[in-house]
Structures are given as structure tokens and as C-alpha cells.
Amino acid sequence: MAELQVRHLLAPVIELALQAGLLIEAELSRPDGPRGSGDKAEIDVEIEKLLREGLQQILACDFVGEETGVDLSGHRFAWVVDPNDGTADFLKRRPGSAVSIGLLRDGTPVLGVVYAPVNAHGPDCIAWAEGLQTLLRNGQPVSRDLCSATLSSDSVVFVSYSAYLKPEQNAVLCRPAIFHPMPSIAYRLARVAAGDGIAAVSLYSVSTHDVVAAHALLRAVNGDIWNERGELLRYASPNAFSCSVRFCFGGAQAACAELYSRPWNSLLDTGSASEVSGDEPDNMILSELMALAIDVLGDQNIAKAWFHTPALGLSGFSPIDLLSTAQGSVQVRDLLQRMRYGVYQ
Template sequence: MNQELLKLVTEKVLLAGKLLAAEWDLPGGPRGYGDKAEVDAEIEVVLRRGLLDLLPCDFWGEETGSSLAGHEYCWVVDPNDGTSDFLQGHKGSAVSVGLLRNATPVLGVVYAPVTPDLGPDCISWAEGCGSVIRNNHKVSAQLAHRALDAGCQVLVSTAAINKPELNAELCAPAAFVPSPSIAYRLARVAAGDAIAGISLVPVSAHDVVGGHALLIGAGGVLLNEDGVTVTYDSEARMKIVSLRCFGGAPSVCSALAHREWGKLF
């Protein structure tokens, strides 16, 4: 994996992000309802063609389906992670592209073109390229040895605002911060904004491979509901990689995975 491929993938993701950003400027706001936005498929068609031009291999997408032939590499794409929040007017959904080599994440680009307070935010990394890159600048979250301390933040879904006391208890001594898009939550953790990012609902490969790659680049992990590393070694596993996931500092994610999240439901 090299810096040139990461640069080319990032360019394609930034262009795709323009399509997503443009939805906010439409007279009636983003097109779609529920968890389906029209722009999602439009973005994935563009990315699928562009990424396969860069590296012809297997492909796993949320909108245009999968093509798995046992190739060493596999592109994994979510054109708009956080669609439901996006259609409800919450800023922070993201284009997520990951690349697997023999089922291991080796490249990730997650781009949130419209955020509440950070502006356009692109976070990327590829194996062999050193530090995680955020908006053309290297960053170092140094997650490997960080602990769950007061003053840290855990990024959770926007639904957390409905049960603040329970979420505060389950994330303690860290503070919980609601944020759309599990892909972007994981990316922000890899960039140093928080100690962990979590999802308490089942996720598929397209939701997390890009963010998982970024976490690897930052010395972090992505664990499932049992506290075991998330894997992508079969089609069934790609469809549901975990029922809950915890990404960030290893010791923090291990601790969080074993807390009583069922209380929230």
C-alpha cells in the first residue's frame, strides 16, 4: 500500500463529498426519506467506477451490492454513513471508503463534508504511510496506551440525547458526545477527538472498514460486543460484522464492551 494510492483515493472521496454537500443547498433540503437518500446511490456509482479503475478487485458497497470473487483486495464503500441523521437535518454524515487486503483493513478515507462545527473534515490513512492524516496534516492520537479517564470523550449515536443519564453512567468517567455516523465517529477517534467511538446497533462492513483502518493507523482497535476484534473473513461476516462495536484505545474499548449497554434498550 503506498502514499500515491491513498492520495488518489482521497481525491475521489473529496469529489464524492461535493455531491453529498450539495444536498444541503437544495431548496427542500436533502432528497429522500427514512434511511434512504437518493444521493447515496449516485455517490456509490461514481466511487465504484473510480475505485475499480485505480485497483480492479472485489467490491462491497451498501447501495450497489457486492462482487466477491476471492481477490486479495476488496474495496468497501458506504456513500453516506449516517443517512437517517442526514435526512433529519443532523450534520456529520460521511463518505467512507476502506480497502481490505486478505480481510484486513489497510486503507481508509472518511470524509464528512458538512459538520456542525469542524467544517469539511477528511481523515485518511494507509498501511506504510505513517500517521493518520486530517485535512492534509498529520495527526497522532497515540491510542495504544490511553486509558478511560475523566476529561476524555466517548462518541455515541445521536439517540443518546434521549437517555442522557444512562449514557453518562455507561461512559463514565469519560463524557459522552452524540455524533452522527459510526464511520465518522471512528475517524474522529483516530484523529484524536475522543478516546472511543461506539455503535450499539448491528453494523455491516461498509459502516466500519474505513474507520477501522484509521484506528489501526492510530494504534487503536475495533471490538465487537464480546470484546473481540472485528473481522471480515466471510460474506456472512461482512453482512453483520458485530451487534455492537467499540473503536478506539484498546484498554478503553475492552472495558466499554463489557458494560451493561442493554440498560438503554
């Protein structure tokens, strides 16, 4: 298939991603919350079946899916799909999970669509295919070039949601940039490509379905992805990297080189970065609500100040004063959700 035809595949792939996003929205709106537990959601399988059928109609070729399996025949093209990257956070009703659809041609990412239908800034679809001069973000062209980009006090490094549990360590590891936690490595990488950050980091072992789509987006802006040893991520097959990957760093080359040289293992020395010791339930609640407040208010410092400010919606109490009880924590969470949708008065 010629390069020009690859570009022509993008519009129907975007449309398919938007359809999948409607299923994610509907699942989050269920009165009892999304179905599933741990890192397995029932909607993920339903979405991937939709995507598999639709993508094969767009281009019949090999397929790598997180949920419905791998079909490899040696075809030079392969769809690589994560139906809902960030499932564990999605099941906790945290916004920011993403549909990730990538296309490999002879092991090279030539098309990518990453769509986060529910997040603090509204639905966000970032897409590109070989042959386009720029990325498309929600249908609008975005010019971006990571060639000379470096870490600075004005830049942002996207890290996993659990970074809220160890803010001081993450701040040191990302400095002089600001760190911003969020679900979905696919969406973190996509936001870097679109211009929201300088680099994205994952301290969890990634698979090809996590990164192929975003890798295509980074290719479009002269970015790339490296492992913890500074080796470029490349594909031995549509479902296997050519090198082992423990941590991954995606974005501008200079920024990622500086980041992967830092001691990220220090975050994992006392266990998983997503774990909190059982004798600190209040800290766990505070971390989760702080994450929600940052998503709603859009700034980490503003969110911290908000927790210590008397709120009319809490009968004049400061949010921090109510977190010592389960009922108070529910009140704070409900207020933040009402603020998100503009119904807090």
C-alpha cells in the same frame, strides 16, 4: 500489489471522497431538503455509482457497496464503501454524515478515508494507508497512539445521535469520560483515530461497509474494534465479519474493554434508543434542538445554559420558553442556524 503501491493509492482516493462530499453538500442545500425517507436517500446511490467507477479505475478489484451491491471474485483486494454513512440523520438535515472508503487486502484493512463534508467544525477528511507513518487530517499529519490510553474525565466517548434522548444513562455508561452524540459510526471511529476521543460506540448492528475504512485508521494508531462480547472484529470476507456483531466499540483497548463490560442493553430495555413515546412531542423537539445547539456552540454545558438565557434574536425570550409551540420551536431552530453561519444579528 506491494505495500508501497497501496500508499500511492491514497491521494486519488481522497480526491474521489472530496468529489462525493460536494454531492452531499449540494443535496443538503436543496430548498426542499435531501431526497428520500427513513434511512434511504437518493443521493447515496448516485454517490456510490461515482465511487464504484472511480475506485475501479484506481484499482480494479472486488467491491462491496451498501447501495449498488457486492462483486466478489476472490481477488485479494476489495473496496468496501459506504457512500453516506448516517443517512437517517442526513435526511433530517443533521450534520455529520460521512463518505467511507476502505480497502481490504486479504481481509486486513490497509487503507481508509472517512470524509464528513458538513459538520459543526467544517469539512473533515481523515485518511491513512499502509506505509504512511501517521494519519492525515485535511492533508496534515496527525500523530496519535492509543496503546496506553484509558478512560478519564478528560476523554470523550462518541455515541450515536440518539443518545441525546437518554443523557443520564449515557453519562453513567461512559463515565468518567464525557459522552458526545453524533451521526455516523464511521466518522465517530475516525475522530477517535484522529485524537478527538478515546472510543466510539454503536448500539446498532454494523456491516463491513460501516467500519472497514475507520478500522484502517484505528490500525494506524494502535486501536481496534470489538463486539459486545469483547471479540475483535475481523473479516471472514469483504462483506462479512468472522464473528457476530450486535454492538461495536472502537478505539483504545483499555477503554473499550471497560466500556463493553457495561450494561448498554439498559438503553434499549424500553425500546429503541432512537424512539420517543408519542405523548412527549416537546421532549423530542427539545432533544433535537439541544443536539443542534451543542453542534453550534461546541459544548454541552454551554448549550444547556443557552436554552435558559434570554436571547436578543428571540425578542428577549429564553429558547426554552418558546418550545411549547410549533412556531416558537421554528424560531429557536432558525436562530441556531443563523448562529452557525454568523448571521444572527
